[in-house]
Amino acid sequence: MNAADVIVVGGGIMGTSAAFFLRRQGKSVILLERGLIGQQASGVNFGNVRRQGRYLHQLPLANRSRAIWEHLSELVGEDCEFVAAGHLRVCYTREQADRLEAYARDARDYGLDLEMISTNALRTRFPYLGREIIAGSYDPTGGHANPRLTTPAVGRAAKRAGADVREESEVTAVAKVGDDFVVEVASQGELRAPVLLVTAGAWSGKLSAMFGELVPLAVHGPQMTVTEPLPYRIAPTIGVATPHLHETVYFRQVKRGNIVCGGFARGPASNETNRATVLPEAILGQMEQLRRVMPGFARVNMIRSWSGIEGYLPDDVPIMASSATTPGLFYAFGFCGAGFQIGPGVGDVMAELIARGTTTTPIAQYGISRFATVQTNAKVAECME
Numbered sequence: 346m347n348a349a350d351v352i353v354v355g356g357g358i359m360g361t362s363a364a365f366f367l368r369r370q371g372k373s374v375i376l377l378e379r380g381l382i383g384q385q386a387s388g389v390n391f392g393n394v395r396r397q398g399r400y401l402h403q404l405p406l407a408n409r410s411r412a413i414w415e416h417l418s419e420l421v422g423e424d425c426e427f428v429a430a431g432h433l434r435v436c437y438t439r440e441q442a443d444r445l446e447a448y449a450r451d452a453r454d455y456g457l458d459l460e461m462i463s464t465n466a467l468r469t470r471f472p473y474l475g476r477e478i479i480a481g482s483y484d485p486t487g488g489h490a491n492p493r494l495t496t497p498a499v500g501r502a503a504k505r506a507g508a509d510v511r512e513e514s515e516v517t518a519v520a521k522v523g524d525d526f527v528v529e530v531a532s533q534g535e536l537r538a539p540v541l542l543v544t545a546g547a548w549s550g551k552l553s554a555m556f557g558e559l560v561p562l563a564v565h566g567p568q569m570t571v572t573e574p575l576p577y578r579i580a581p582t583i584g585v586a587t588p589h590l591h592e593t594v595y596f597r598q599v600k601r602g603n604i605v606c607g608g609f610a611r612g613p614a615s616n617e618t619n620r621a622t623v624l625p626e627a628i629l630g631q632m633e634q635l636r637r638v639m640p641g642f643a644r645v646n647m648i649r650s651w652s653g654i655e656g657y658l659p660d661d662v663p664i665m666a667s668s669a670t671t672p673g674l675f676y677a678f679g680f681c682g683a684g685f686q687i688g689p690g691v692g693d694v695m696a697e698l699i700a701r702g703t704t705t706t707p708i709a710q711y712g713i714s715r716f717a718t719v720q721t722n723a724k725v726a727e728c729m730e
Contacts, residue, residue: 349373349509351699352528352538354516354552355545356380357387358492358685359677361499361510362692363542365421368506370700375536376500376508377528379515379548383496386546387688389653390567391595391607392492393582394686395432396457397448397484400662403687404455405706410690411486417495417689421502425495426599431581432487433471435478435638441586442480449482459484473578475640482586489582489597492685499689519555521671540699542675547616547656549664549678553713556671560716561659562679566614566621566652567607570628573646574602584608585638594634604645606635611682614654621652657681665691665711667698675699676713 351367353360356378364376378384394414396407418424436442449459462481467474471481504510511533518529519541526541543552550562577600584595585608594608609631614621628650636642658664658679668674677695684691690706698704 347534348537349375350538351375351540351542352377352526352536353542353544354519354528355543355549355678356382356496356500356510356512357385357544357546358383358496358499358688359387359680359691359695360542360544361496361503362689363544363677363695364503364508364510364692365499365506366693366696367699368503368508370696372696372700374503374508375538376503376510377514377516377530378510378512379545381512382500382510383493386653386655387496387685388493389569389651390492390655390682390685391569391605392489392597392685393432393584393595394427394429394490395484395487395582396686397432397452397459397482397487398434398584398586399683401451401455402707402710404452404457406687406690406694406708408456409693409706410687413689413693414490414686421498422505423494423498423501425498426491427488428490428600429486429488432484433481433581433583434586435467435474435481435583436586437477437479437592439479441588445480445482445586457484473639473641475638477637483581487582490685491599516552519552521556521673524673526673540673540675542677542695542699544677546678547614547654549656549676551616553676556668556674558668558670558713558716560664560679560713563657563659564614564616565611565655565657565682566623567655567682568610568612568624568627568631568650568652570606570631570647570650572604572606572642573648575604575645577602579604583638585634591630592634594631594638596635596639603648604642606631609634612652614652616654619654621654623650623652655682660715663711664713665695665708666713669712669714669717
């Protein structure tokens with residue numbers, strides 16, 4: 346098949362979910378992934394399936410996605426190791442506790458009910474927490490899943506549903522010719538579709554620029570570690586709520602006993618060389634903060650660390666919209682290291698938007714046109730050369 350209703354560029358959790366839900370909308374789909382499905386940010390992230398801590402305007406999307414997560418294994422026919430074991434955010438200061446309380450009050454209007462837990466109650470329910478922690482915010486519906494399993498599973502489900510899923514298929518050129526997008530793929534020739542959806546993560550800015558839409562997309566690498574197996578004791582995902590990046594740490598224990606941990610800092614990464622760097626000082630700092638939250642981890646051994654390539658936008662808000670310049674062109678990228686939980690919901694929303702021209706989930710704040718000044722400044726700079 347060299348023609349379809351929709352061509353999706355990017356085989357992460359956004360792209361595979363969009364392909365899956367587009368097929369459920371009756372659209373023919375070609376999904377192009379330059380490497381392997383789920384190889385990039387969708388496969389190297391922490392695996393947090395959380396709603397709390399997101400901007401309030403993103404909660405409707407997170408709620409929609411959470412409903413999909415509840416039945417994702419049944420939808421895709423494979424176990425993604427989703428565990429709804431709760432999500433706990435803890436803090437060290439009274440000021441931060443007040444912020445958690447305010448967020449909990451506001452989140453109720455968006456369908457998220459959070460339980461505030463005081464110091465004494467925390468000691469009773471989670472006796473393994475460090476003594477510096479003074480309060481926590483708990484979501485019993487939060488949890489985690491295995492990112493290395495999830496996106497490939499969704500990709501295979503999309504393929505079984507009839508999507509043409511192509512790995513090792515790097516886009517070399519794309520243009521709008523008449524009513525169609527003409528996409529060139531090395532060794533595959535030209536592909537055509539009236540609709541193009543860009544979900545290529547940290548590489549998406551290169552594609553949007555081809556249509557005159559420049560975005561200030563920065564590239565960073567998460568700092569991730571996993572420990573030796575320990576007796577299984579910690580059910581919820583736990584993270585520190587703090588305005589200080591160096592205090593930021595989050596962790597979860599898998600049923601096999603290992604502790605998966607992230608936070609503290611972001612490392613250098615490149616979408617030119619396709620490489621990301623693990624910073625030894627970041628990993629050491631991360632483990633120091635982990636012991637601060639969990640003193641019992643003082644003698645735990647790390648067995649592996651890794652990074653990946655993630656795309657960040659300066660306002661920490663993704664692009665998820667139709668193009669402002671080109672009819673039939675759609676974007677879903679720039680999820681700023683927080684896209685895993687909302688990934689299935691993003692795919693569902695984009696499929697609905699493409700198939701019906703509208704969506705029941707509000708996404709007005711995610712338009713690409715908010716970066717129009719970047720395009721204007723680029724044109725001015727070009728004129729001055």
